[in-house]
Structures are given as C-alpha cells and as structure tokens.
Amino acid sequence: MFKEKYQKLGGELKTVPLKRCIRVNTHKTTPSILQKRLQKKGVVLERIPFVKNGFYVISSRFNLVSSPEYLLGLFYIQDAASQIPAEILNPKNLVLDAFAAPGGKTTQLAISSDVIAVDNKSLRMIKLLNNVERLGLDNIIAYTMDFMEVKKKFDFILCDMPCSGNYMLEPFWTKKNTQDRIDERSLLQKKYLSHAISLLNDDGVVVYSTCSLEPEEDEFVIDYALKNHDVCVEKIDTIGDEGVTHVFGKKLDPSIKHCRRLWPSKTNTIGFFMARLRKC
Numbered sequence: 001m002f003k004e005k006y007q008k009l010g011g012e013l014k015t016v017p018l019k020r021c022i023r024v025n026t027h028k029t030t031p032s033i034l035q036k037r038l039q040k041k042g043v044v045l046e047r048i049p050f051v052k053n054g055f056y057v058i059s060s061r062f063n064l065v066s067s068p069e070y071l072l073g074l075f076y077i078q079d080a081a082s083q084i085p086a087e088i089l090n091p092k093n094l095v096l097d098a099f100a101a102p103g104g105k106t107t108q109l110a111i112s113s114d115v116i117a118v119d120n121k122s123l124r125m126i127k128l129l130n131n132v133e134r135l136g137l138d139n140i141i142a143y144t145m146d147f148m149e150v151k152k153k154f155d156f157i158l159c160d161m162p163c164s165g166n167y168m169l170e171p172f173w174t175k176k177n178t179q180d181r182i183d184e185r186s187l188l189q190k191k192y193l194s195h196a197i198s199l200l201n202d203d204g205v206v207v208y209s210t211c212s213l214e215p216e217e218d219e220f221v222i223d224y225a226l227k228n229h230d231v232c233v234e235k236i237d238t239i240g241d242e243g244v245t246h247v248f249g250k251k252l253d254p255s256i257k258h259c260r261r262l263w264p265s266k267t268n269t270i271g272f273f274m275a276r277l278r279k280c
C-alpha cells in the first residue's frame, strides 16, 4: 500500500544508507574548534550544507558517544533533517517546545532563546534533563505535563509532533502501520496544532514538523489548520520538495506548496515534513 501511495506523491519507498550526523553545541564550542579537536583523534567530519552547525560523520574509529567531547556536551547526535525545524522557527524571544523530549530541538532552540519545554512522558523527560545538563544550558524550564494543559500565550511555538514515524526509522514499519493508525494520528495532530494556534499571540509563529511521510499527518493537518484558524503558511528556505497540494483526488490549499517534504531517497535524511504558520 505504501509503495503505490508514495509514488502518487512523487516519492518512493526506498531505504537509503544514512551517515551519522552531529550538531555542534555552540554554547560550548564552535564548529571549527570541534572539527579540529576530533580530527586529531582521526574522526573525519564534513559540513552538512543546509544547516548552520551540523556535520556528517564520515569516519571514526570509535563510537562518538563514548568520547570526552560528547560527555562534555560539545555536540548532540542529531539527524540532518531534525536540525532544520528549530532553525526555521528562529525564535527571537521565549519559545515553547511543545513535544520536547529527549530534547534535540530544545537544546538547539536554547542557543538563541529561553525555552519552556513540555512533554508528557516522564522517562523521556529524564533524558531531556540529562541532555540539558550535559550541554550546559541554564535557560530551559522543563515541565512533565500534557500539552493540552498549557495555557500561557507565546510568540514562538515548536510542535515537533508525535507521529507514526516512517520506514527509515523502524524495521517492519510498513507491516506495523495501517491506514486506521495513521488516521488516528492525524486526528490527534489536528487537535494539538489547533491548541498550539490558540496559544499564539497575534503575529506569532508555530513550526509544525513530523518524521511521517503520510499526507494525512502532514499536508492534511496544515490544510485543516488553514480552513479552521486564522493562520497562513510562510515560505521555508531549505531542502526538500514542496508540500503536495493535489493528493488522492483532494485539492488542498495552494499555499501548502510552501511546506517542505523531505523524501529519504531525495535528501539522504531520515524523512521529514515541516511547515511554518503565522497567526494573521
């Protein structure tokens, strides 16, 4: 089912070998200093061209997670695509990270803004707190709570949604997932995105991202938001295809083309979708 579905969307169900990626923690070091330091230990890094502080790990004789540089918090292991949403949100003041654990994007956002991080899973929150401590960031307040209980308003919100994932992230993903499961996720995502929009100050911005390639969890959710709330889609300047606007016989809002859909086979990433919405 997924093979034909992806073909209709201009993509394909093709597994690609991925290079390991890291994001430099610029709170503690710089990309060039870290690169030189790891180079002395024989680690070969190459800049990821479409993000600010990311490297592909071309080769390393040891597992980077066991290195002093990792334990000192000089970098975070993070896929290239996952480094994009925080960059396109680009918050100028306090930001809400609504689905935050284990903190990849929280610790990225905190480089330039104070962050309120929310997640409802306490075990995942422990991982977030460990990451925050390791990276030495002291401008993050973390709450273990359901996002639907958040009441405060914000100018910037990141919604890195719980989603069904994709075939690159899990063995047998195509066997485990059904259309019903995807439709259930889509309903939840519409609810969460609607709540996020209700928390936006006038002119505020929400970035919506998923690691799902299913239009029901991506473009359809954005189309729902456009039809039911006062938001518009803003153009994103990054890699990937345009959001699809004609899907399975349905015509979506044409501005959805400004979203970005990252097919693994076209971008050599884990696969991602992202949209930037502004309250208008």
Ligand SMILES: C[S@@+](CC[C@H](N)C(=O)[O-])C[C@H]1O[C@@H](n2cnc3c(N)ncnc32)[C@H](O)[C@@H]1O
Residues within 6 Å of the ligand: 098, 099, 100, 101, 102, 103, 104, 105, 106, 118, 119, 120, 121, 124, 145, 146, 147, 148, 160, 161, 162, 163
């Ligand atoms: C895609 S993961 C987030 C990854 C994270 N943004 C990062 O970059 O490390 C989605 C997260 O949403 C959390 N979550 C799911 N439902 C939630 C809810 N109702 N309220 C708050 N968090 C929720 C999950 O526990 C999970 O950690």
